[in-house]
Amino acid sequence: DTEVTQTPKHLVMGMTNKKSLKCEQHMGHRAMYWYKQKAKKPPELMFVYSYEKLSINESVPSRFSPECPNSSLLNLHLHALQPEDSALYLCASSQVGTGRTEAFFGQGTRLTVV
Amino acid sequence: GNSVTQMEGPVTLSEEAFLTINCTYTATGYPSLFWYVQYPGEGLQLLLKATKADDKGSNKGFEATYRKETTSFHLEKGSVQVSDSAVYFCALILTGGFKTIFGAGTRLFVKA
Numbered sequence: 403d404t405e406v407t408q409t410p411k412h413l414v415m416g417m418t419n420k421k422s423l424k425c426e427q428h429m430g431h432r433a434m435y436w437y438k439q440k441a442k443k444p445p446e447l448m449f450v451y452s453y454e455k456l457s458i459n460e461s462v463p464s465r466f467s468p469e470c471p472n473s474s475l476l477n478l479h480l481h482a483l484q485p486e487d488s489a490l491y492l493c494a495s496s497q498v499g500t501g502r503t504e505a506f507f508g509q510g511t512r513l514t515v516v
Numbered sequence: 517g518n519s520v521t522q523m524e525g526p527v528t529l530s531e532e533a534f535l536t537i538n539c540t541y542t543a544t545g546y547p548s549l550f551w552y553v554q555y556p557g558e559g560l561q562l563l564l565k566a567t568k569a570d571d572k573g574s575n576k577g578f579e580a581t582y583r584k585e586t587t588s589f590h591l592e593k594g595s596v597q598v599s600d601s602a603v604y605f606c607a608l609i610l611t612g613g614f615k616t617i618f619g620a621g622t623r624l625f626v627k628a
Contacts, residue, residue: 408559433614444605444618445560458614492559496614504550504609505616507560 406508408493414514417483423511425476425493434476435505436468437492445492451476452498483515518543522606522619529596530627537591537622539580539606547608549573549582549589550616554603563591563604601626 406427415421425434433452437445450458451470465487467479476493490512494505523538541547551563551573564573569584578593589606606619 435614442621442623444621445616447615450614452614490559494560494616504548504562504565506562507552509559 406493406495406506408491408508408511410511411509412512412514414516415480415483416516417485419483420479420481422480423478423491423493423513425478425508426474427495427506428474429495429506430473431495431506432473432498433496434470435494435496436466436476436478437494437507439490439492439510441489449478480513483513485515488513488515518547518608518610518617520606520608520617520619522604522622524620524622526623526625528625528627531598532595533626535591535593535596535600535624537604537606537624539589539591539619541587541589541606541608543587543608543610543617545611546584547610549580550607550609551578551580551589551591552605552607552618554605554621556602560605596624596626598626598628600624 409424436448439445448462449468454470465482469477490510492510493508496505497503519542548567550565552560553563564575566573566582572581580589580591603621603623605621607616
């Protein structure tokens with residue numbers, strides 16, 4: 403199984419809503435990532451978890467709150483978002499160790515904030 | 517700093533034409549290099565990779581060779597198909613690092 407599964411595929415939320423994005427992998431990877439991708443741009447790193455601990459936060463606003471409940475799951479909790487937060491949110495996973503390993507990406511959640 | 521530079525698109529080709537997308541990088545140490553492809557409305561898929569100098573990555577008719585002397589990793593395909601229409605991202609990871617550094621992406625259109 404070489405898949406990273408993200409749910410939901412599409413999400414529309416109001417600026418006062420609270421929602422969560424979910425990501426799951428069963429490749430035994432111990433690093434998991436959240437990326438944000440705007441139209442016609444490359445993905446931008448938001449968070450990295452290594453062995454279920456947050457190791458990188460790329461100065462992301464606190465209205466985005468990541469969580470890694472176990473080695474297979476990664477969540478992104480959303481609260482009080484702005485319309486400019488509308489984007490494709492990508493989850494990825496990779497091995498940990500040498501660091502010279504590729505990230506496997508999910509299909510993404512397309513988020514629209516209204 | 518560490519960065520990846522790709523040729524600007526869009527690139528428009530006719531079916532069965534030869535494809536080259538240029539990619540150069542700046543990095544400390546010896547990074548691993550990747551090409552990812554993103555089809556419309558989808559996530560990123562790893563297309564090919566190379567982890568050391570002179571390695572050639574290949575997949576689905578695409579090839580790229582890790583050239584340390586020119587710090588390049590150009591993507592080539594001998595005969596493109598309409599189904600190859602997508603955005604292609606060149607990327608690197610530094611040794612011991614977590615962060616994938618992406619180029620800006622090159623959009624490819626292939627006409628029948």
